[in-house]
Amino acid sequence: MARAQAVGAGLTDADFTRFAEYFYKRTGIHFASSKRYFVDKRIEACIRQSPYDNFAGWFAALRVNERSGAMHQELINQLTVNETYFLREDYQFDAMLSTVLPNVLRDRGGVARIDGPVKILSLPCSTGEEPYSIALRVLEEWDRIDDVDVEIHGADIDSDVLAKATHASYGDRSLQRVPKPWLHKYFAPIGAGRYQVDEAIRSAVTLHRVNVCDTPAMRVFRDFDVVFCRNVLIYFDELSSRRAAENLYGAMRPGGYLFLGHSESMSRISPIFTPTRLPEGIVYQRPTGAK
Amino acid sequence: MGLVRKKITGQPEQITWERLSADALRALLGDPDPDVRREAALGLEGVEEAVPDLLTRVILETEPNIRDSVLTTVSAYDTEAVAGALAVHLASDDAALRTAAAEALARMPRSMPALLPSLVAAPDHDVRVMTVMVLADLIHPDTGYWLTRVIRDDPHPNVVTAAIDALLPLATAEHAPLLEAAARRFPDDPFLRFTVQAALPGLTGTA
Numbered sequence: 001m002a003r004a005q006a007v008g009a010g011l012t013d014a015d016f017t018r019f020a021e022y023f024y025k026r027t028g029i030h031f032a033s034s035k036r037y038f039v040d041k042r043i044e045a046c047i048r049q050s051p052y053d054n055f056a057g058w059f060a061a062l063r064v065n066e067r068s069g070a071m072h073q074e075l076i077n078q079l080t081v082n083e084t085y086f087l088r089e090d091y092q093f094d095a096m097l098s099t100v101l102p103n104v105l106r107d108r109g110g111v112a113r114i115d116g117p118v119k120i121l122s123l124p125c126s127t128g129e130e131p132y133s134i135a136l137r138v139l140e141e142w143d144r145i146d147d148v149d150v151e152i153h154g155a156d157i158d159s160d161v162l163a164k165a166t167h168a169s170y171g172d173r174s175l176q177r178v179p180k181p182w183l184h185k186y187f188a189p190i191g192a193g194r195y196q197v198d199e200a201i202r203s204a205v206t207l208h209r210v211n212v213c214d215t216p217a218m219r220v221f222r223d224f225d226v227v228f229c230r231n232v233l234i235y236f237d238e239l240s241s242r243r244a245a246e247n248l249y250g251a252m253r254p255g256g257y258l259f260l261g262h263s264e265s266m267s268r269i270s271p272i273f274t275p276t277r278l279p280e281g282i283v284y285q286r287p288t289g290a291k
Numbered sequence: 292m293g294l295v296r297k298k299i300t301g302q303p304e305q306i307t308w309e310r311l312s313a314d315a316l317r318a319l320l321g322d323p324d325p326d327v328r329r330e331a332a333l334g335l336e337g338v339e340e341a342v343p344d345l346l347t348r349v350i351l352e353t354e355p356n357i358r359d360s361v362l363t364t365v366s367a368y369d370t371e372a373v374a375g376a377l378a379v380h381l382a383s384d385d386a387a388l389r390t391a392a393a394e395a396l397a398r399m400p401r402s403m404p405a406l407l408p409s410l411v412a413a414p415d416h417d418v419r420v421m422t423v424m425v426l427a428d429l430i431h432p433d434t435g436y437w438l439t440r441v442i443r444d445d446p447h448p449n450v451v452t453a454a455i456d457a458l459l460p461l462a463t464a465e466h467a468p469l470l471e472a473a474a475r476r477f478p479d480d481p482f483l484r485f486t487v488q489a490a491l492p493g494l495t496g497t498a
Contacts, residue, residue: 117295117297135294138294139293139294145293145294146293149293149294149295150293150294150295151294151295151296151297152294200294201294203296204294204295204296205294205296206296206297215333215334215336216308216309216334219308219309219330238397238398238430239363239366239367239398242363242398243333243336243363246329246333246359246360246363247333249356250329250330250333270359270363271355271359271391271394272356272359272360287356
């Protein structure tokens with residue numbers, strides 16, 4: 001405790017500014033001074049897990065050892081927010097099933113002529129609740145799932161949450177909105193009130209570690225029909241959110257659909273997507289006329 | 292049919308982007324394929340020697356989406372030289388270009404303030420309206436000062452009206468006399484008068 005207090009007292013305003021600039025340059029995530037308390041606490045946690053007992057030593061080591069990655073990744077893991085649960089904001093999944101997927105099939109020539117699987121990306125996928133929710137909704141409620149292949153990918157910048165997504169075991173809080181029949185059908189109890197997603201679904205969802213602002217890294221994603229990128233762009237400053245938008249655009253098929261969080265608006269970020277009003281809300285499309 | 296897994300290990304693209312040099316990317320800015328031009332522009336992030344090529348591409352590019360990609364990369368260079376080169380387009384006859392340039396300049400809070408004295412004094416009132424558009428979105432502590440100055444001093448009602456619109460999210464009761472004075476300066480402009488009349492109750496708490 002004494003050490004934690006010493007650590008907290010060691011982070012000056014100038015330290016915070018230097019750190020915020022450093023973190024922004026490497027991740028695109030911008031922390032304003034209003035986030036000072038949150039950042040201080042997370043940095044304290046990182047310092048406690050390091051061999052250093054003050055900010056100056058830890059920060060110097062972070063920069064020197066940047067390429068080895070471990071400290072940097074730990075920092076990202078601490079500073080990214082990963083609160084989520086199954087079927088969160090599921091009106092957007094309703095929109096996906098009722099309007100978006102039928103439109104995707106239509107635009108790709110119909111069931112009989114579709115070339116390749118329908119591709120869905122969840123980014124950031126955090127601990128996996130979102131991509132597995134998509135899988136559950138598609139399996140249970142899309143009437144074309146027996147006729148069409150669906151490929152689901154999840155991606156996140158945080159390696160810790162990806163490890164949890166891979167293991168896919170969840171407690172009450174995450175599962176509160178999962179209908180009981182689905183829980184019995186697609187999850188296995190593993191003790192201590194926790195359930196693990198069925199192996200067949202886990203193995204069907206492909207997970208990746210990527211920073212959405214990193215253009216070269218994002219180039220592995222191409223031709224996605226549907227992208228969920230919810231509640232992350234609000235953490236970026238204008239420049240980074242714009243680059244993230246460009247990278248999402250590059251990941252999508254012309255005509256593909258992008259879902260943002262309910263409080264987010266692409267029109268404040270970039271004009272490259274076309275907003276489309278669905279009964280369940282706004283979705284953004286990569287224009288079909290433009291490459 | 293059903294859920295299927297595919298592990299992405301590479302990409303089936305014809306161009307292996309990560310192997311391209313900066314010179315190759317610069318050359319691809321003029322490629323006939325818009326998607327290649329877009330990827331080249333984004334791939335030049337952090338390549339400072341490519342800034343002149345990107346600024347040239349802003350002028351030559353015919354696809355608005357590709358131009359936006361170029362501006363995304365180039366506006367990361369928040370320098371007076373880059374801002375100055377973009378500010379020229381505020382006077383463009385191409386509405387999409389001048390709007391895109393204004394949006395890019397609004398992302399350049401370090402360099403924009405140095406340009407403001409000349410931009411708010413530009414002889415072309417359309418340039419001054421575009422400058423107000425930049426100020427509306429620019430995240431900088433002095434935007435309120437600049438908008439106030441435009442409202443107080445600019446001789447064109449369209450510029451003043453645009454500045455009032457831009458100031459409203461920041462405005463308080465203290466700005467009410469400024470808006471009333473602006474309305475008095477242009478008694479024959481119904482739109483400006485309407486803008487002020489619509490704004491005042493919200494500022495003075497009489498709404």
